[in-house]
Amino acid sequence: MLYEGVLRKMQTELGSPIQYFLVFENDFLNMNQALNKQLKIEFIKYQCLNCGENRPIYRQGFCKSCFYETPAAGEWIMKPELSKAHLDQEDRDLEYEKKVQLQPHIVYLANSSNVKVGVTRKSQVPTRWIDQGAHEAIAIAEVPNRYLAGITEVALKDFVSDKTSWQKMLTNRLEDVDLVEWRERLKDNIPEEAKEFFLENNGETELEFPVLQYPEKVKSLNLSKTPSYSGMLKGIKGQYLIFEDSTVFNVRGSEGYYVGIDIR
Incomplete structure (x- = not known):
């Protein structure tokens, strides 16, 4: 299935294990159900969490001007x-x-x-x-x-x-x-x-996290440098997605990135 929207930190529900949700404007995705499935992330554009404009994200999901202006930063x-x-x-x-x-x-x-x-x-x-x-x-x-x-x-x-x-x-x-x-x-x-x-x-x-396989070493996915990535999801911990090839993706660290996510 294909989902599209601007990334914000995953919402969570306490449980055994913890339940994770990616919430977009018109849809949401229970990420626990994506475990052991192939997940493709495609960077489409930026969308500042304050002004909504397609401007490079500076910090905390905000473009540079908003980061220095909004009270939320x-x-x-x-x-x-x-x-x-x-x-x-x-x-x-x-x-x-x-x-x-x-x-x-x-x-x-x-x-x-x-x-x-x-x-x-x-x-x-x-x-x-x-x-x-x-x-x-x-x-x-x-x-x-x-x-x-x-x-x-x-x-x-x-x-x-x-x-x-x-x-x-x-x-x-x-x-x-x-x-x-x-x-x-x-x-x-x-x-x-x-x-x-x-x-x-x-x-x-x-706290119990939904992780099927922990990596020995980690390599971080940066959508600015690698705008398209595909891998098998093996776990979720903190605000990170953990993939079979030891790639990890910080969802919260990528707030303000507008993406397409395909799960197979």
């Missing part, structure tokens, strides 16, 4: 400690920033390639953990705004990584760790402003 997105809506200070659009920043946020530990600390809106749990390819995760603090989550993450980065090795995550060379023990170890390093929001008694969440 403000610096506080990647650096939550720079959030200022709680001070009633505007970055690009105060109404938008208040809507996103002034809601409950979770500071968490996740194990995808190693133990890492991260931040997400409470409404994005466990979606954020799935997107990162974490096979286990735990919330360690629930704070009322993005700023408090950000300064907590910054404080904990001195003791635990804030990065994931996507290559290691996709080859599944993982070690199970005790995230409850890690939470207790890091407790005293949480900033004073956020200590009252520490979570004492919650447990780990374990």
Whole structure:
């Protein structure tokens, strides 16, 4: 069957295994049903997620001008400690920033390639953990705004990584760790402003990904350099499609690319 549309990150549903969906404007595709099938991806054009124009994608699915203008790409997105809506200070659009920043946020530990600390809106749990390819995760603090989550993450980065090795995550060379023990170890390093929001008694969440075959090494598909690719789909983890020939395709990293997808 042939599907066509602009790529956005795959939507997910928690299950055993996790269910993945590619959602286009007029159609959607359950990617789990494409496992063990031949999948062809054809790059057709760009379509900026903000302006909709056929302009080269710069970052996060936006063309260069939109990336520097839209509030959805403000610096506080990647650096939550720079959030200022709680001070009633505007970055690009105060109404938008208040809507996103002034809601409950979770500071968490996740194990995808190693133990890492991260931040997400409470409404994005466990979606954020799935997107990162974490096979286990735990919330360690629930704070009322993005700023408090950000300064907590910054404080904990001195003791635990804030990065994931996507290559290691996709080859599944993982070690199970005790995230409850890690939470207790890091407790005293949480900033004073956020200590009252520490979570004492919650447990780990374990995640199962639909992967039939992990690659030994990975080679990344870039549609700008390789506009047409065909391969047998063997797994989905994080926001990556994993193919039999060890090619991996980052769907989220290709947001704003308008593609045709043929499944046989």
